[in-house]
Amino acid sequence: MGCVFGRELATWFLGIYLVTQNKAGISCLTLHRQLGISYNAALRMKHKLMQVMMERDNSWQLSGFVQIDDAYWGGERHGGRRGRGSENKAPFVAAVQTDADNHPIYMKFNAVDNFRRKTIQEWAEHALKKGVRAVSDGLSCFRGIEDAGCQHTAIITGGGHASMENELFTWVNTMLGNVKTAITGTYHKLDPKHLGRYLSEFNYRFNRRFDMPSMISRLGRAAVNTAPMPDRLLKLPDVQWKPG
Missing domain, CATH: 3.30.420.10 (Ribonuclease H-like superfamily/Ribonuclease H)
Known part of the structure; x- marks a missing residue:
């Protein structure tokens, strides 16, 4: 039992390393291949880590x-509205x-x-x-x-x-x-309802870029202090600000 738990924990830490150290991001498919876990498990890991990044960076404000x-x-969709609409x-x-x-x-x-x-x-x-x-x-x-x-x-x-x-x-x-270049080059398809999480991934790395090694332990600590995110919540849209 302890060995199984240890392997799972090691997989999570390796996943944190891959997510935090890839400047252009890393797709769920690449996580699946490099970690040797199922695609669905890689998808859940990726979105849970991005959720942690989003909640962490939402807790502080820009200044100056x-x-x-x-x-x-x-x-734009063929036959649909053009421009901002x-x-x-x-x-x-x-x-x-x-x-x-x-x-x-x-x-x-x-x-x-x-x-x-x-x-x-x-x-x-x-x-x-x-x-x-x-x-x-x-x-x-x-x-x-x-x-x-x-x-x-x-x-x-x-x-x-x-x-x-x-x-x-x-x-x-x-x-x-x-x-935009990084997202286009890394992800074959990005569901717009999860755009907030993907953007937070880039926010998190950029805002901590001067100390890349510590990013691994920092994200790990943030993860254990973030509320659990079951599958049913992971599937919901993650737009952060809507009109009141």
Whole structure:
């Protein structure tokens, strides 16, 4: 009995190592192959660890100067609505905290239900400390940041290369590109209802990137202090902020 438990524990620690040390993420299929466990067991492990990452990073807030942008995951369905109204696009907020030298310090990429002012206010109340100096594009929903008690500057960029070249959005644009490229290259299919967990995986690694070895023990400690996540809860959508 002890040997079986020991093997299971060793498998979990190896799984934690693989999830935390792969910069571009690791798919459930790769976990299944490298750990020698069933695909369904690898799927449960992956989602449980991502849930821990999500809950851990949701417990603290960005401060100082923060670059913010709206983003979507997914493409347009044939015959469906186009642009932001597409039924196949999952919205998320991208936020990057920078220091006085405009270097990126922390990031929060969080799935949201929509881009409405009330939703963004609720997101900001959870994700940003009071008094944060936030900069975003001119999307009207970002006025919710002000409603949450933060300083907010909206800059009309017009989209396209103009927004990409604006140094006030350098790091949020860079991180968006990196994360989308990594997700596309690692996962064959990402269910939009679990986008929040997948984004949290990238948040967790980036925010602890200066001490990669300790990430293993830190995630292990966080896991034992996180409420159990049975299969029925793992299957539910994990959108973090919905309109009140």
